[in-house]
Amino acid sequence: DQQVKQNSPSLSVQEGRISILNCDYTNSMFDYFLWYKKYPAEGPTFLISISSIKDKNEDGRFTVFLNKSAKHLSLHIVPSQPGDSAVYFCAASASNSGYALNFGKGTSLLVTP
Amino acid sequence: DSGVTQTPKHLITATGQRVTLRCSPRSGDLSVYWYQQSLDQGLQFLIQYYNGEERAKGNILERFSAQQFPDLHSELNLSSLELGDSALYFCASSVGGTGGKYGYTFGSGTRLTVV
Numbered sequence: 001d002q003q004v005k006q007n008s009p010s011l012s013v014q015e016g017r018i019s020i021l022n023c024d025y026t027n028s029m030f031d032y033f034l035w036y037k038k039y040p041a042e043g044p045t046f047l048i049s050i051s052s053i054k055d056k057n058e059d060g061r062f063t064v065f066l067n068k069s070a071k072h073l074s075l076h077i078v079p080s081q082p083g084d085s086a087v088y089f090c091a092a093s094a095s096n097s098g099y100a101l102n103f104g105k106g107t108s109l110l111v112t113p
Numbered sequence: 114d115s116g117v118t119q120t121p122k123h124l125i126t127a128t129g130q131r132v133t134l135r136c137s138p139r140s141g142d143l144s145v146y147w148y149q150q151s152l153d154q155g156l157q158f159l160i161q162y163y164n165g166e167e168r169a170k171g172n173i174l175e176r177f178s179a180q181q182f183p184d185l186h187s188e189l190n191l192s193s194l195e196l197g198d199s200a201l202y203f204c205a206s207s208v209g210g211t212g213g214k215y216g217y218t219f220g221s222g223t224r225l226t227v228v
Contacts, residue, residue: 002155004155006155032213032214032215034213034215034216036216036219041221042221043115043117043203043205043219043220043221043222044156044203044219045115045219046216046217046218049214049215049216051214089155089156091156091213093213093214095211097169098161098168098169098210098211098213099210099211099212099213099214100146100158100161100169100171100213101146101156101158101212101213101217102158103148103155103156103157103158104155105153105154105155106155
């Protein structure tokens with residue numbers, strides 16, 4: 001059962017515009033949420049995280065928003081750059097499962113010049 | 114270089130065989146996590162070790178086993194291999210046992226092809 005879902009397999013955005021990547025989850029016990037970025041032939045790299053006690057966390061061009069009532073989070077990238085083109089994975093963890101990360105299937109972002 | 118080393122990078126083997134994937138965590142990290150990424154699938158959590166002890170278990174098949182050694186490197190053993198086991202296998206590490214709070218560091222993976 002997929003507890004973390006990324007329903008958009010791909011997204012294309014123009015350079016300079018905002019990229020919004022979405023993620024939904026089903027497990028109400030999740031209390032940490034993370035985004036990872038993955039380039040081909042490399043492992044995923046950590047991007048940004050948010051705990052369930054917050055609704056927003058910002059780091060430079062990247063902002064993650066959490067809506068617990070809707071069990072939804074999103075990653076905003078502003079402004080988008082061609083180097084942001086990668087696969088983005090949403091992940092979540094819960095204390096009752098040792099904080100092992102549950103990942104979505106990923107969204108492939110293409111930023112065009 | 115993330116500091117997490119996985120060997121080999123590529124492995125091709127026949128159905129029914131057994132293979133061992135190796136992972137060396139970042140210096141100072143005590144936890145090791147194993148993930149499987151099949152075609153069209155997200156990263157599936159297999160198992161976590163913390164300082165030599167099994168900490169959490171995910172969707173790991175009985176044909177698969179893992180261990181973490183005193184020097185903290187870990188091995189994932191896959192036996193009676195089937196075509197469906199073809200996947201990318203990632204190892205990740207974190208300092209503590211609750212790496213899923215703040216993120217863990219992944220290696221670049223081992224691509225296993227079963228023919």
